[in-house]
């Protein structure tokens with residue numbers, strides 16, 4: 387079987403043709419693709435060692451693959467030399483779902499990609515294509531990830547492709563799981579993190595707007611995820627704002643775990659768990675509306691001081707405590723929570739229950755400031771969409787804390803005004819609040 391690794395210049399006709407087609411489908415192109423070097427890799431051999439050695443093969447070797455597929459170069463048996471569609475005809479599978487994942491060589495993705503490929507997330511009759519976004523920095527690692535996916539022989543995994551250009555990787559994506567982001571380093575101001583990562587999400591929002599499926603569902607994981615999601619929304623005007631989520635499901639799962647432990651019940655007895663607000667230490671785990679075995683938490687756990695103080699702080703700081711113990715931030719449990727978040731959108735929410743997600747606030751029934759991304763209680767019919775739950779209780783304790791996390795998000799929004807098209811950024815983060823992973 388042939389082998390090639392190719393480097394292609396930006397803007398080649400072959401590279402841009404699919405973009406033009408996507409733009410034509412959409413009717414208008416809001417953002418033109420920036421011209422910059424493109425590195426894409428073709429993997430059409432099972433000889434991994436030779437692949438790594440052959441790091442700089444020719445453009446010519448890559449172009450035939452692009453001609454045949456009109457898509458990103460693929461890996462292994464997913465190369466265009468093998469026609470997978472002839473196999474699919476004999477199977478009663480659903481139509482292929484295309485999932486783009488950024489930060490695909492990172493720790494969270496290293497769990498998530500295998501859960502996606504196994505069928506655990508979208509079901510055993512749902513074939514998937516994985517499109518992995520990396521960078522020049524991570525390209526080799528990304529190839530390693532793709533090789534491991536191949537070696538796992540997942541029947542539902544019908545395509546693996548990698549790239550470092552979001553305009554290629556996000557093409558026709560039905561789901562975009564945006565994980566890649568720079569971690570905050572020692573001594574780094576939150577404002578600097580907002581700016582560096584915000585730039586990544588502005589670029590990726592533009593790319594999604596131009597080439598993804600018009601109804602793509604986007605889950606932003608990379609921190610600060612609420613504000614990154616807002617930046618994405620503002621840079622993707624063709625995609626409904628409702629389609630964007632900031633991941634707060636890990637916080638919900640952490641809160642459920644703490645309540646179950648305190649009440650002496652198994653996790654599955656805890657329901658209606660809302661995380662309000664920002665994925666930061668100002669987040670509000672709502673014990674007023676949560677239930678244990680169908681009963682209000684406050685009827686089961688009568689220790690209000692524990693709920694207001696220890697429970698709340700444990701959930702807010704869980705990520706940081708974990709980093710102190712493990713030396714790295716949560717990766718496996720984050721991946722599980724991304725799986726939970728997707729499943730919550732593609733399966734009907736059980737009657738009377740709900741789930742938390744960071745979503746766009748415009749039109750919310752609670753009186754939370756409009757035009758930010760705020761974690762709130764959601765329900766889904768299982769069609770990928772959701773509605774906000776309106777019948778929730780509110781008291782002074784809960785509302786006061788909701789206002790604090792709202793204030794933080796409004797301040798973060800001002801810091802990224804230059805990335806949302808709202809003018810000149812002014813960053814005045816009074817308290818330098820933390821991501822859950824920082825303490």
Ligand SMILES: NC(=O)C1=CN([C@@H]2O[C@H](COP(=O)(O)OP(=O)(O)OC[C@H]3O[C@@H](n4cnc5c(N)ncnc54)[C@H](OP(=O)(O)O)[C@@H]3O)[C@@H](O)[C@H]2O)C=CC1
Pocket residue numbers: 489490491492493494495519520521522523524565566567568569586606607608609610611632633634635636637665715716717720823
């Ligand atoms: N919302 C939530 O609940 C949680 C969010 N997180 C966040 O998820 C993100 C990813 O976490 P994790 O997978 O553990 O992190 P890793 O460090 O393992 O991977 C992150 C990836 O981000 C990419 N990246 C993009 N820009 C930069 C940059 N400037 N410097 C360094 N890396 C960059 C890198 O990929 P490449 O080079 O390919 O771009 C890297 O592989 C982080 O922002 C983390 O804070 C973590 C836990 C929970």
Ligand SMILES: O=C([O-])CC(=O)C(=O)O
Pocket residue numbers: 609636704705706715716821822823824
């Ligand atoms: O700060 C981080 O990277 C980790 C994080 O979000 C969490 O554990 O909730």
